[in-house]
Structures are given as C-alpha cells and as structure tokens.
Amino acid sequence: MFYELISSMAILVRSKLICCALVITILSIIIATGQSLELFGMLRPLPSVLGVLSLGGMALLWRDIRSKVKGENRTLSSLLSQYFAVKVVGWLGKRQRGKQEADTLNIRQVQEETLLKRLRKNADTCYGKQYDFSSIKDCEAFRTRHPVTTYEHYRELVTRVAAGEEKVLIAEKPLILAMTSGTSGASAMLLSTKDTNTEFFLQGVAVCLDAMRRVFPASDSLQRTTKFFYSPTFRQSEAGIPIGPNSSTPASSRHMLNLYTTPAPAFQVPSERDTLYLHLLFALKDPSVGTLESNFASTVFYAFSALQERWQELVEDIKLGRVSPALALEPGVRASLEGQMKPDPERATQLLTHFQQGFVGIARRLWPQLNLVLAVDSGSNQIYGEMLRERYCQGIPFYSPFYAATEGLIGVNLWPEEERRRYLLCPRSMFCEFLPEASLDQETPEKHTLLMEEVQEGHSYELIVTNASGLFRYRMGDVVKVVGFHNQCPVVEFQYRRGQMLSVRGEKVSEVMFLGALKRAISQWPGAQLVDYCCAESAIMGESCGGSDPHYQVFLELKGVRNLTEEQRYKLDQCVQEDSAVYKSFRFKGSIGPMRVQMVAVGAFKELRKQMMAFSNTSANTFKMHRVLRRKEYADFLLGKTI
Secondary structure: OHHHHHHHHHHHOOOHHHHHHHHHHHHHHHHHHOOHHHHOHHHOOOHHHHHHHHHHHHHHHHHHHHOOOEOOOOOHHHHHHHHHHHHHHHHHHHHHHHHHHHHOOOHHHHHHHHHHHHHHHOOOOHHHHHOOHHHOOOHHHHHHHOOOEOHHHOHHHHHHHHOOOOOOOOOOOOOEEEEOOOOOOOOOEEEEOHHHHHHHHHHHHHHHHHHHHHHOHHHOOEOOEEEOOOOOOOEEOOOOOEEEOOOOOOOOOHHHHHHEOOOHHHHHOOOHHHHHHHHHHHHHHOOOOOEEEEEEHHHHHHHHHHHHHHHHHHHHHHHHOOOOOOOOOOHHHHHHHHOOOOOOHHHHHHHHHHHHOOOOOHHHHHOOOOOEEEEEOOHHHHHHHHHHHHOOOOOOOEEOOEEEEOOEEEEEOOOOOOOOOOEEEOOOOOEEEEEEHHHOOOOOHHHOOEOHHHOOOOOEEEEEEEOOOOOOOEEEEEEEEEEEEEOOEEEEEEEEEHHHOEOOOOOOEOHHHHHHHHHHHHOOOOOOEEEEEEEEEHHHHHHHHOOOOOOEEEEEEEEOOOOOOHHHHHHHHHHHHHHOHHHHHHHHHOOOOOOEEEEEOOOHHHHHHHHHHHHHOOOOOOOOOOOEEOOHHHHHHHHOOEO
C-alpha cells in the first residue's frame, strides 16, 4: 500500500524537486511511525540511509516552500497542507485539461458517450424503464423517444424521491435536494448526486485552477484567501434528505477552512450580517491576503459596501484585540474567536490611514500582495464586477471561472486574462442540445434542437441538458450565444434567462440588451454611478403604476446624483430604441408607452435582496438579483422606496 502511495505521489507531481521531496518525506514518516518497518520487512536494512535522505528531502521541500509568497502567522502544518493541496490539484488540473483538450477534437463521440453513460446508469429506475433506456444505443434514438421537458415534468417524481422512494429518477440516493435560485420564477427542487459534485470538481475546479495558475502565476502562493461564503440553513425531507442550496458551503469545504482567513467558529454564526463582519475583521487583520473569493461578484460587492459602512468599528476591534460586542454570538463561539485576537494598534493605525484616503482602490492598499478576485461576474453579476473594478478593486485582476447552475457544470473559462467572459462547454459534464432563439416559443421544440457540432457561430440558443442528476432533455431557461469554437467544441457567452426578458408586446428585450442601453444612458448623466437596478412590466403592477399603455417600470439605485430630469429619464428609453428595432416600432406606433424611470433610496436593493432570499429559501451563497420582477410585492416594495 505504501509503495502504491509513493508511486502515485511521484506521478502526481511532475517537478523532480517536489517529487523527490514528497517520496522522501513519506518514507521519513514511515520510519517515524515505527510501525511500517514491521509491515515492510524489505525496508529494514535502509533506516540509516532513509534517515539521511529524509533530511535532504525535507530541506528541498522547505526550500521550495520558502520560495513562495506566504501569509503571515502561518503554522508549519497549515503551510504543508496548503502546499500539498495546491500540488495535487495542480496535477489534476493539468491532467483534466489534457483530457478535455482531447475531447474537444471529437465532440460527437464524446457527447454520445456521455449520454449513454447516463442512460445505462439509470436504466433500472422507474423512469428509465418508462422510456426503455436500456434499448437506446445512440443519441438519435434518445431524441426520438424522449420529449423535451420542463420542471413540471419532474415535480411529482422529485416529490416521491423526497418522500424516500428509491430508484425513481436516478439509481442512487441523492446527496441533497437542491433548490434553484428562482431568478426566473419559483424555486425548483432538483436532485444533486455524487457524480454531479465529482464532475464539478474534476472538469470545473481543477481545470480552472490550472488556467488561473497559468495566467496569474502570482496566485501560485501560500497566502491565505478571504472567501465570502455563509452556512446556509438546510431543512430535511420526509426521508431525511437535506434540502437547500447546491453550492460551496463552509461545511462542504471544512477540510479547506485552514486556507481561509476566517476561523472555522465564525461559520457557526447564523446571521449573515454578523458572519460578514467576521469575514472582514479577520481579513483586515492579515495584510498578506492573496485572493478574494466568492461564488458571485455580487457577494464581494456587498462585502465592500459593508466595509465602507463599518470600517471604524472594525479598526477599533483590531486595535483592542476583540470581537465587537454588538455581534450576537454564542458564548463559546465568541470565546473561540476572541482567543484568536490580540491588540494590534500598529495594524489599526495602518488601516485608519488607508480608510481616510477614501475607498477608490482600497483593496490594493489594505492588502498590497492581493493578486486576484475570484468570482463569477457574468450574467446578472456583470454590473457588480464592473463596479468593483471601477471603485474598490482598481488594478486587481478578476477571474470568472465557471458557467454553472444547480443543474451542474456547463462551461469553464479558459481565457482568464480576457475581459469578455466566454466559456468552453464541458463535453463530458452534460449531454447538450440547443434550441434556436427563433424557436423558443414553438409548441414542438423537439423538432428544432441541434447538437454541439451543429450550432453556428453568432447564433443564440436555449440550452437543453441531460445531466447526471435525473434531468433528461431539460430546458434550463438559459439562452447563450455561440461566439466561437475551440476545436469542435462551442464557446459560449451567457445572454439571458428566458423568464428575465422584458416583453409587453412581444418585443423581447433581453437582459444583456437592456443593461447595455442602461450603461450608455447613465454615461450621459453627469456624476451618476449605477449601484443596482431591476425592471417590471406594467401588467404585474396593476393600478399602482399609472398609465394605460403597456410600458416598463425601471428602478435605479444611483450614486452621485440626487434626482434625474425628465430629459435624462427619457434618454434610457431612447437608448433601448436604438438597440431594439421592434421596441422602437412599438414606441413609434404608441403601442408601448414611455418607460417610467424611478430612482430609489440608498439601501433599497439590499432590503429587496433580503425579501427575495426569504421568499425563495435561497442562501447568500447562491442569490442572484432578479433583473425583471415577476412578483407584484417586489415591484410595490421598490415603488415605496422611490425618491
């Protein structure tokens, strides 16, 4: 067994220096235990030689560790655990990237293999027998036999799984019942399996870390990361299956928590506000933070907003070596956290100077060795990424690594250095079909879907996926644009969610189109800076919106201006007309009334976010702001916040 371990580790790390050090270090551990010499009689003649080699190996290993940028106040064990974790994942990333490259050369075959693997695994389930999965031999037979589906097709089946019935949709018991974020309607409950998580790690995390290290070599360090994430609340189904978000959580990352600035006890705090304060407190204590990370750029933006509000309190805590008494903490948690604090007036003075200089570019001043912000900043998170780059995180690279959803991993960003967020579809994660944008409202979408090798550059499609968690030919609602190919594999940009499209007369103004028009309009409003926005169609608002002609209600939270003139408000309507010929024609005919642009009070969107999360049972880790409101309560709330 130890020989296999040594061999595996030797293959695992290609660098001769590290390979030698790893093997020798493992042998030194074998000697140190005193048990292995009995287990491996053939090693008995070697202890003195191995003792010398182990010292040499440890020296080489330590020299390599010392050559890397390290965080402050790190223990040897935490440095070693991070060092080996980075090496292992680095090797996995290169290996998986090589496999992925080979897969992109033969997309048709790889996609069919992926599909048939899913069907064979679930052939003996109730669902698999209903559609006779065992007799399907190719993707054409599957597409002929199985309809295109939506969530309603699975609702009753998922309910049976939640109640404890086995082999309904999938062969194994799901790890969790995953709640979607509900951005385009009510939250759906989907199954999440071990296969889904394994694919996400191997085809997503490992590959993206390889791309990150290649483009941002400074990230190959032993600095700590500040990761803004929270412990979500899970409930139990009738059968005891956890129900909650399917995302990275402190519990799922418990073996990695020593790599983060936030101590583990902080994740026992139920309040998101208090946990965020603790994230900021322990990040500010460490001037050598290397990466800021979160699932979405919005979470990083909210963190800096909180920092701007509470920096004086945080500086005082660091000066006195305490955790703010205003935080509602269990006594044991407070004692554990305060045990990791000590008065640091020198750091407090540094921080005070930085904050007094303002918040533009504050991240680089707080953490001079900060080399990366790692968070998805495409789609509905695009504006948060832009605001971070323009204000708090000036000069720091951003990497938006994945295109993923509750349904699983969809694509990876192999071009971290590019501002344009595009993603290579992962050919072994899901079997993908593509419904042309012109056919989205067809009654028989089955007749119109295309395969990966059939899509065309420059065209947009809704994704239809067959995944590892019991979804077959499932309409995700995501519309993507094919912007190129890597070998035979499509490269896509996210465009919009079907339920997040504005359409009062069939004009179909997408999120990406509206945001582009909004940014152009704001650029013509002197001093105005966008904080957040959303829209509502007049039909959902009833009498509260005023006016008889269908129109858009637009809610804006802005900085730098107190009000907008009527001319400025109309500028947004003009910009949308410039981008949408159909909208312009309806406006010209009078079929669509003028856009009503409302400014809302500071903090309105933070309050709206809390309401949305409470209603949909979405955690802070997975929340995405709804750009088109579909619930009257949300629109009325913002209407009450107008200024």
